[in-house]
Amino acid sequence: MEFDSFPWLGSLHITPCFLFFSFAALFSLFSLLLLVLRLLQPWCSCDTCRTYLTASWASEFDNLCDWYAHLLRRSPTGTIHVHVLGNTITANPDNVHHILKSRFENYPKGKQFSAILGDLLGKGIFNADGDNWKFQRKMASLELGSLSVRSYAFEIAGSEIRTLLLPLFDSVIAKSLSRTPAGTRPLDLQDVFRRFSFDTICRFSFGLDPGCMNLSLPMSEFAVAFDAASKLSAERAMTASPLVWKVKRLLNLGSEKRLREAIELINVLADDVIKQRREMGFSAQNDLLSRFMGSIQDDQFLRDVVVSFLLAGRDTVASGLTGLFWLLSQNPKVEEAIRVEAAQVMDPTQDVATFEQIRTMHYLHAAVYESLRLFPPVQFDSKFALEDDVLPDRTYVRRGTRVTYHPYAMGRMERLWGPDCLKFKPERWLKGGVFSPQSLYKFPVFQAGPRVCLGKELAVVEMKTVALALIRKYNICAADSSWAPRFAPGLTATFRGGLPVVISARPLS
Ligand code: HEM
Numbered sequence: 001m002e003f004d005s006f007p008w009l010g011s012l013h014i015t016p017c018f019l020f021f022s023f024a025a026l027f028s029l030f031s032l033l034l035l036v037l038r039l040l041q042p043w044c045s046c047d048t049c050r051t052y053l054t055a056s057w058a059s060e061f062d063n064l065c066d067w068y069a070h071l072l073r074r075s076p077t078g079t080i081h082v083h084v085l086g087n088t089i090t091a092n093p094d095n096v097h098h099i100l101k102s103r104f105e106n107y108p109k110g111k112q113f114s115a116i117l118g119d120l121l122g123k124g125i126f127n128a129d130g131d132n133w134k135f136q137r138k139m140a141s142l143e144l145g146s147l148s149v150r151s152y153a154f155e156i157a158g159s160e161i162r163t164l165l166l167p168l169f170d171s172v173i174a175k176s177l178s179r180t181p182a183g184t185r186p187l188d189l190q191d192v193f194r195r196f197s198f199d200t201i202c203r204f205s206f207g208l209d210p211g212c213m214n215l216s217l218p219m220s221e222f223a224v225a226f227d228a229a230s231k232l233s234a235e236r237a238m239t240a241s242p243l244v245w246k247v248k249r250l251l252n253l254g255s256e257k258r259l260r261e262a263i264e265l266i267n268v269l270a271d272d273v274i275k276q277r278r279e280m281g282f283s284a285q286n287d288l289l290s291r292f293m294g295s296i297q298d299d300q301f302l303r304d305v306v307v308s309f310l311l312a313g314r315d316t317v318a319s320g321l322t323g324l325f326w327l328l329s330q331n332p333k334v335e336e337a338i339r340v341e342a343a344q345v346m347d348p349t350q351d352v353a354t355f356e357q358i359r360t361m362h363y364l365h366a367a368v369y370e371s372l373r374l375f376p377p378v379q380f381d382s383k384f385a386l387e388d389d390v391l392p393d394r395t396y397v398r399r400g401t402r403v404t405y406h407p408y409a410m411g412r413m414e415r416l417w418g419p420d421c422l423k424f425k426p427e428r429w430l431k432g433g434v435f436s437p438q439s440l441y442k443f444p445v446f447q448a449g450p451r452v453c454l455g456k457e458l459a460v461v462e463m464k465t466v467a468l469a470l471i472r473k474y475n476i477c478a479a480d481s482s483w484a485p486r487f488a489p490g491l492t493a494t495f496r497g498g499l500p501v502v503i504s505a506r507p508l509s
Helices: 016-040 047-054 064-074 093-102 110-121 130-145 147-177 189-206 221-236 242-251 254-280 288-293 299-313 315-330 332-345 355-360 362-374 456-473
Strands: 079-082 087-090 381-384 402-405 474-478 500-505
Touching: 047 079, 064 079, 064 087, 087 093, 093 402, 110 221, 110 242, 110 254, 110 299, 110 381, 130 147, 130 288, 147 189, 147 456, 147 500, 189 221, 189 288, 189 299, 189 315, 189 456, 221 242, 221 254, 221 299, 242 254, 254 288, 254 299, 288 299, 299 315, 315 332, 315 362, 315 456, 315 474, 332 362, 332 456, 355 456, 362 456, 456 474
Parallel strands: 087 402
Antiparallel strands: 079 087, 381 402, 474 500
């Protein structure tokens, strides 16, 4: 062999060892290629994969999730395969029960998911499986299930509504009164809810207020970094192969460079918060960080726990509220029925309902559940099969396959909710005026089984308290009623362009 043009090769002797390693490397590459081809089937030319790859679904549907809902409705089993993504998607409640409960151990989040969110979430509960998850789950359910935490959360939501949300609405109305009707600018309700829920979850998680509710100020550095990091992490999941983002991360390029910068900022701020809490003394505090500090000494782990909670509780509540107010703006009769119900238990001058009053309002509760059915904040959620399996609808699942249940599509299935499934009808949740829950496997908006959302009750109470305070005091109309929701890519459902509304005051009744 001539080594002249490759002098570095000259230093290598063709020894059995060299031959062995070359063969091993080639064999590994070949096996990897076979695995990728087997799992992803990038050549697949079935209708679904072709439509996905060419994005031609967009000519008929506003959103990818609407196209998936259409395919799932058409599928006799309620399950479809997107071979090029190695993804089996289901809207079949029996399958959901199987994945989330009966064969829970076979469907962890998996390494793929933890790789995608690992840089942002570290070892936090959202990104954990096995013993680490069990430990955090036990500790978090003790905390979140306690009466003192629940009343602390309710207190925070109430005080944020009274001191920030209502004054903000009043000031927007006062400003719009001083303008000509043509000069009135719509308010982006989604932006308000995102600011509100960030402040609320930060107060709940660390007892500190980042002060996002001042609309004239830019969002706090922390909120901006957090938004960027969740969006950029979600974008990793959308690349054709994980290799793409992994190489970009290695070279610190483009979106991966921005993600690294955002995470660095989050880390600095989280470290500050933890240090402050230690200095202030945490034992007498009610916030989650202080409570976790009692049993966790490792600051890195504390950071991961707290960041997971921020992610869990921030965008989800804002997204739920945005969906609810969009539906109310299209269904004034439902809004009126909520006011009538509230008038039966609340004093006309009362701005925020008490916990006891909220508990008696079954119609309001049904309206919140109905809005979550049509606009679930987490539109889909994936697991990865550890071993080969067969789902109850006889779908074969090969080891390593991504299996996704799809609450957005499930809320729009005629076979689950009847022919009026696309209607916003809180009455479907009531029996004789009393809220009647449905199976969580038919309505997996908060997931179900051993990993069911730990903040479910907190979230629903917060949504009801905010909605009630706003509905009673203001008329809130969509600025453009011909507008159709389009979602932006991200971990949580977000309306692209926000939810522009026009608001006016109404007399309390
Ligand atoms: C409407 C609001 C909310 C919705 C729709 C929602 C939905 C969900 C869903 C679908 C999951 C499963 C995610 C997964 O495993 O990939 C989840 C998990 C979780 N949620 Fe929520 N959530 C909401 C609000 C909250 C709030 C306010 C908190 C805390 C204050 C919270 C805490 C958690 C935690 C800690 C987990 C992880 C549970 C585990 O892995 O064992 N959530 N939530």
